[in-house]
Amino acid sequence: MARFKHERLAEQFIGLIERGELKAGQKLPSLRMMSKQQGVSLMTAYQAINSLQGLGYVESRPKSGYYVRRPKQKISFRRQQKLSQKKNPKSIDELVQLVYGTNRSTEYISFALNTPDVELLPATKLKQSILHVNRNRSHSALQYGPIQGIRDLREQIAVLMANSGIEVDSDELLITVGCQEAINLAITACTALGDKILIESPTYFGVFQAISSKGRIPVEVETDFETGVVMESLFEAVEKHKPAACLLVTNFSNPLGASIPDSDKERIVRFMRQKKVTLIENDIYGELYFGAKRPRSCKSFDRDGSVIYCSSFSKSLAPGYRIGWIESGQFFDQIFQAKIHQSVATSTLNQEILAHFLKNGRYDLHLKRLRKQLHTQSLRYQEQILAHFPEGTVLSRPKGGFVLWVQLPPSINTLKLLHLAMQQQLNFAPGQLFSLEKDLHNYLRISIGKPYDEKVEKGLQLLGKLLHSSSE
Amino acid sequence: MARFKHERLAEQFIGLIERGELKAGQKLPSLRMMSKQQGVSLMTAYQAINSLQGLGYVESRPKSGYYVRRPKQKISFRRQQKLSQKKNPKSIDELVQLVYGTNRSTEYISFALNTPDVELLPATKLKQSILHVNRNRSHSALQYGPIQGIRDLREQIAVLMANSGIEVDSDELLITVGCQEAINLAITACTALGDKILIESPTYFGVFQAISSKGRIPVEVETDFETGVVMESLFEAVEKHKPAACLLVTNFSNPLGASIPDSDKERIVRFMRQKKVTLIENDIYGELYFGAKRPRSCKSFDRDGSVIYCSSFSKSLAPGYRIGWIESGQFFDQIFQAKIHQSVATSTLNQEILAHFLKNGRYDLHLKRLRKQLHTQSLRYQEQILAHFPEGTVLSRPKGGFVLWVQLPPSINTLKLLHLAMQQQLNFAPGQLFSLEKDLHNYLRISIGKPYDEKVEKGLQLLGKLLHSSSE
Numbered sequence: 001m002a003r004f005k006h007e008r009l010a011e012q013f014i015g016l017i018e019r020g021e022l023k024a025g026q027k028l029p030s031l032r033m034m035s036k037q038q039g040v041s042l043m044t045a046y047q048a049i050n051s052l053q054g055l056g057y058v059e060s061r062p063k064s065g066y067y068v069r070r071p072k073q074k075i076s077f078r079r080q081q082k083l084s085q086k087k088n089p090k091s092i093d094e095l096v097q098l099v100y101g102t103n104r105s106t107e108y109i110s111f112a113l114n115t116p117d118v119e120l121l122p123a124t125k126l127k128q129s130i131l132h133v134n135r136n137r138s139h140s141a142l143q144y145g146p147i148q149g150i151r152d153l154r155e156q157i158a159v160l161m162a163n164s165g166i167e168v169d170s171d172e173l174l175i176t177v178g179c180q181e182a183i184n185l186a187i188t189a190c191t192a193l194g195d196k197i198l199i200e201s202p203t204y205f206g207v208f209q210a211i212s213s214k215g216r217i218p219v220e221v222e223t224d225f226e227t228g229v230v231m232e233s234l235f236e237a238v239e240k241h242k243p244a245a246c247l248l249v250t251n252f253s254n255p256l257g258a259s260i261p262d263s264d265k266e267r268i269v270r271f272m273r274q275k276k277v278t279l280i281e282n283d284i285y286g287e288l289y290f291g292a293k294r295p296r297s298c299k300s301f302d303r304d305g306s307v308i309y310c311s312s313f314s315k316s317l318a319p320g321y322r323i324g325w326i327e328s329g330q331f332f333d334q335i336f337q338a339k340i341h342q343s344v345a346t347s348t349l350n351q352e353i354l355a356h357f358l359k360n361g362r363y364d365l366h367l368k369r370l371r372k373q374l375h376t377q378s379l380r381y382q383e384q385i386l387a388h389f390p391e392g393t394v395l396s397r398p399k400g401g402f403v404l405w406v407q408l409p410p411s412i413n414t415l416k417l418l419h420l421a422m423q424q425q426l427n428f429a430p431g432q433l434f435s436l437e438k439d440l441h442n443y444l445r446i447s448i449g450k451p452y453d454e455k456v457e458k459g460l461q462l463l464g465k466l467l468h469s470s471s472e
Numbered sequence: 473m474a475r476f477k478h479e480r481l482a483e484q485f486i487g488l489i490e491r492g493e494l495k496a497g498q499k500l501p502s503l504r505m506m507s508k509q510q511g512v513s514l515m516t517a518y519q520a521i522n523s524l525q526g527l528g529y530v531e532s533r534p535k536s537g538y539y540v541r542r543p544k545q546k547i548s549f550r551r552q553q554k555l556s557q558k559k560n561p562k563s564i565d566e567l568v569q570l571v572y573g574t575n576r577s578t579e580y581i582s583f584a585l586n587t588p589d590v591e592l593l594p595a596t597k598l599k600q601s602i603l604h605v606n607r608n609r610s611h612s613a614l615q616y617g618p619i620q621g622i623r624d625l626r627e628q629i630a631v632l633m634a635n636s637g638i639e640v641d642s643d644e645l646l647i648t649v650g651c652q653e654a655i656n657l658a659i660t661a662c663t664a665l666g667d668k669i670l671i672e673s674p675t676y677f678g679v680f681q682a683i684s685s686k687g688r689i690p691v692e693v694e695t696d697f698e699t700g701v702v703m704e705s706l707f708e709a710v711e712k713h714k715p716a717a718c719l720l721v722t723n724f725s726n727p728l729g730a731s732i733p734d735s736d737k738e739r740i741v742r743f744m745r746q747k748k749v750t751l752i753e754n755d756i757y758g759e760l761y762f763g764a765k766r767p768r769s770c771k772s773f774d775r776d777g778s779v780i781y782c783s784s785f786s787k788s789l790a791p792g793y794r795i796g797w798i799e800s801g802q803f804f805d806q807i808f809q810a811k812i813h814q815s816v817a818t819s820t821l822n823q824e825i826l827a828h829f830l831k832n833g834r835y836d837l838h839l840k841r842l843r844k845q846l847h848t849q850s851l852r853y854q855e856q857i858l859a860h861f862p863e864g865t866v867l868s869r870p871k872g873g874f875v876l877w878v879q880l881p882p883s884i885n886t887l888k889l890l891h892l893a894m895q896q897q898l899n900f901a902p903g904q905l906f907s908l909e910k911d912l913h914n915y916l917r918i919s920i921g922k923p924y925d926e927k928v929e930k931g932l933q934l935l936g937k938l939l940h941s942s943s944e
Contacts, residue, residue, distance in 0.1 A: 093809040100619060101808065113616070121614045130606045134599055142593045144585070144791045147572060177649050177815040184814060193687045209813035215665045215687030319616045320820035336573065337565040341681035342656060343649040347819050348792035
């Protein structure tokens with residue numbers, strides 16, 4: 001029996017749908033109506049609908065409401081279990097090493113790498129930029145660049161940010177070694193030893209150690225498959241834990257693929273400012289939207305520099321270049337100083353190449369193509385997973401970004417599955433990587449960065465087979 | 473009156489020399505004899521001789537002893553004062569920003585940048601390597617490289633290290649974003665929150681925050697102008713503070729330019745192993761020796777992986793590329809994991825360029841030339857400083873590396889001097905940057921990375937003038 005009210009409510013609706021009492025295309029009552037009819041809170045009604053969406057029984061149509069949707073395959077409802085505590089949080093480090101540590105042969109199919117395949121990147125155009133820089137500027141590339149990063153690139157990034165609704169002076173930007181360094185700088189700058197930092201749960205593994213290696217304490221906050229961090233839980237956690245900062249991937253998060261609705265972003269910024277909690281926003285996936293419009297960032301609602309904004313070109317242009325940036329809000333001096341003792345400066349050569357590439361308007365064109373490709377890939381991966389994974393599989397439906405988050409029946413242990421998969425020259429990121437606190441043994445993350453082809457198809461089918469045999 | 477025994481002893485000798493009772497070229501008694509005659513400890517005798525050397529009254533001749541040397545100019549003895557405690561250690565960060573924060577016009581003369589001038593770097597040959605990589609491999613450069621760094625470069629570095637007496641498997645190396653990241657990884661990997669880490673005093677400013685931002689505690693240990701960290705003080709500090717690690721620049725340190733004698737390196741390695749203290753060795757300047765032979769590293773005496781070795785190409789080949797490396801001793805897994813949450817991976821492009829450059833034997837040739845150039849520059853800078861700085865100036869005489877360490881009369885405040893100098897389009901690194909504990913208000917560091925020319929000459933003369941007027 002389902003433990004939570006929203007689970008019981010969701011099961012009721014599944015019953016109605018499966019018995020044909022609610023038909024495909026039929027509109028569901030509004031949340032307010034559902035709350036009244038069922039005597040539950042609005043929140044419970046919302047969570048039930050969210051589960052139904054995650055399971056594929058219901059779809060939302062903008063400005064209209066929720067509609068019944070017949071799932072392509074019958075996937076039975078496994079209730080969202082109260083997740084138990086992890087026994088050995090340290091094992092995340094070892095897991096990371098297991099998944100990402102060794103060099104793979106070209107035969108290997110990796111669904112673990114959260115990055116665009118080289119085929120999706122503008123290699124030829126970037127080569128032209130390299131030639132240009134080599135011809136005109138490589139002397140300067142030899143020397144330490146400014147600690148803050150070169151002006152040319154900062155100006156291009158300021159333009160990029162203006163296009164997404166953030167007005168920023170290029171003098172307030174600092175170039176970093178990818179987004180990961182930006183996050184590290186932000187943590188160092190706006191928190192002190194022993195401070196708590198709120199993070200989404202699940203979240204990507206780079207965050208845990210970035211926080212704890214500096215003697216700060218990560219505190220995990222509940223999330224929703226679709227809308228990311230749960231507002232009420234976030235606000236409660238602020239009251240309860242008095243954190244110094246809150247670190248959120250606001251758009252197309254990793255591993256959930258969730259995006260915080262723009263109106264909630266505004267609420268978060270307002271709330272955090274009021275509570276004097278610094279918001280560290282990681283918007284590394286923001287440009288990779290599948291829809292018509294870029295989602296906003298929290299930073300775009302920031303009026304007084306209480307949001308530190310981090311992003312990079314690693315998911316969209318040149319992962320190997322290790323170029324990211326940070327808009328430091330009120331913390332410019334602290335971040336500048338932290339940069340010196342973290343890595344002194346960022347590679348001048350790579351900055352010059354990207355500045356040239358952006359200046360020539362090539363990034364916009366590239367992004368337009370990339371978004372379409374990723375959307376197509378995401379859908380095709382989803383289809384295969386729905387077709388081949390066992391009953392009880394729940395799949396995220398991200399509206400951008402790189403990853404699919406897969407919930408499997410509780411009997412599946414994705415770590416064991418990983419070992420089997422690796423024997424077959426195949427890997428993925430097991431759920432246990434994504435939380436220090438929660439036992440995510442029956443989850444896994446699939447990256448869709450590799451263009452969908454026969455090899456990918458076979459890989460997903462093979463995973464499905466392994467899943468079927470391990471659930472028997 | 474001098475406060476310390478060794479200062480009183482040094483003053484006695486200065487009296488003898490200045491009254492002509494000890495003549496230039498005359499041999500001094502041995503340390504053992506001096507200790508007997510004067511009723512002081514060997515250590516005191518040694519410290520006195522060290523002061524006399526620093527002041528230019530005495531020189532040491534290998535395997536022979538100490539001899540009187542008439543200084544070129546009369547520099548009076550300012551006793552090494554008991555350094556007082558600093559009032560605001562945080563000001564180091566602000567100082568760093570003052571010195572390194574702003575972009576300088578080309579008119580600016582910076583004696584603060586501890587790095588080779590672009591004229592000393594093999595720009596043309598590196599351009600060829602860029603072209604080669606761009607032609608043959610830039611596809612791979614777009615992608616995240618292996619977390620550990622690319623094999624080609626690791627192999628070249630293993631060869632380089634073998635040439636300097638360290639046998640290492642390229643699989644045990646990890647490529648980093650310069651030496652600074654390597655130091656950060658080492659600290660994260662081999663120490664825990666609250667642990668103490670011994671460092672030389674004075675030392676370069678990047679170290680303090682690298683340690684304290686992670687909740688570790690830096691403990692400063694006495695040094696000698698010529699031989700670096702004082703062995704007895706180091707050993708005492710280990711007993712007293714029970715540190716988890718000890719971080720030393722073993723060759724041509726920054727800012728002292730001191731090198732630990734090879735026999736002492738072996739003693740340090742043995743002692744630290746016995747006391748279970750991890751030695752983090754920063755050997756970034758090791759290749760930049762002015763003499764006939766590369767000094768050894770502590771790592772070359774390491775038998776069981778208790779030394780973590782850090783270095784980079786930033787002082788010798790391409791500062792702006794931000795490529796360093798780490799040999800992690802027993803800590804490979806921890807360092808690998810720390811790398812992931814620090815910066816994920818190092819720029820693939822830059823690694824490929826340097827691998828190609830090294831493979832073609834170009835680094836050796838370049839180093840041979842660079843060493844000669846730096847040696848010449850160092851001597852010419854020294855001459856000018858001795859000619860133009862006020863009486864009471866004591867100058868380091870490094871046998872390699874990039875920097876001169878200048879002790880000025882106690883009445884001089886080099887921070888005030890810096891403000892005056894900056895108004896004249898000139899800067900340097902004031903002493904206060906190099907210690908958290910000690911008041912180094914009358915010290916400064918001059919980098920010799922810029923080829924000696926009229927501009928440099930005028931800059932040093934101008935500094936001399938400012939010094940004279942501020943000491944009046």
